[in-house]
Amino acid sequence: MRYRMIQGFVLAAATALLLPLTSGAAAPAPGVIRGRVELRQPPPDLEPRPNVADLGMAAPHGATDRRRSVVYLETAPRAAFDQREEPRARMDQKGEAFVPHILAIVAGTTVDFPNNDHTYHNVFSLSKTRSFDLGRYAAGRSKSVRFDRPGIVRVFCDIHSHMSAYILVFAHRYFAVTDNEGRYRLDNVPPGTYTLIAWNESAAQESRRVVVAEAGGEVEVNFALGRR
Numbered sequence: 001m002r003y004r005m006i007q008g009f010v011l012a013a014a015t016a017l018l019l020p021l022t023s024g025a026a027a028p029a030p031g032v033i034r035g036r037v038e039l040r041q042p043p044p045d046l047e048p049r050p051n052v053a054d055l056g057m058a059a060p061h062g063a064t065d066r067r068r069s070v071v072y073l074e075t076a077p078r079a080a081f082d083q084r085e086e087p088r089a090r091m092d093q094k095g096e097a098f099v100p101h102i103l104a105i106v107a108g109t110t111v112d113f114p115n116n117d118h119t120y121h122n123v124f125s126l127s128k129t130r131s132f133d134l135g136r137y138a139a140g141r142s143k144s145v146r147f148d149r150p151g152i153v154r155v156f157c158d159i160h161s162h163m164s165a166y167i168l169v170f171a172h173r174y175f176a177v178t179d180n181e182g183r184y185r186l187d188n189v190p191p192g193t194y195t196l197i198a199w200n201e202s203a204a205q206e207s208r209r210v211v212v213a214e215a216g217g218e219v220e221v222n223f224a225l226g227r228r
Ligand SMILES: [Cu+2]
Pocket: 096, 120, 121, 122, 157, 158, 159, 160, 163
């Protein structure tokens, strides 16, 4: 008798678990948020770089890199965190510039700062999110920093005042840096309502409310940053 009750309960529980999968209602599917970020005003010119100019080297990174923006969800979707172990990223020192100029990472990432130039560089930050000073080190050497707190970190070199970069640290993985054409794409976003933010170093950030439908699909959100 008791055995039968247990058996009945197990059967009911199993049916309840299976029902949502077989009742025809489509399971929630992750969606895609994509679009473009344009800047109404071009980013300000780089400061003069006499050392590089004297050598006849153009500044290949500056202008394009300053046009790059970061688009991200203000808060992560519930139960959607898939932290990879020991994430690692890299910011080179090349042609007297940090490459990339904009780096976006998830909290807990260790960033390598290899010196791939012909001169000494120094890497430091006074940002509250993560302040550090790696000192000066020679070409071919590398040092690293781990970023545990979400926020914005400005990076400089104390030898070359024209060298600067941004590291944006997020508590989740729903962020993207725009490409050369200003395009971005956030994949695998669970259905829900979000605040989407577009950030650029040279303009005020903007936010939009975005809804990813239960059935997933693509949502296009375009931004134009800067004064009208
Ligand atoms: Cu330097």
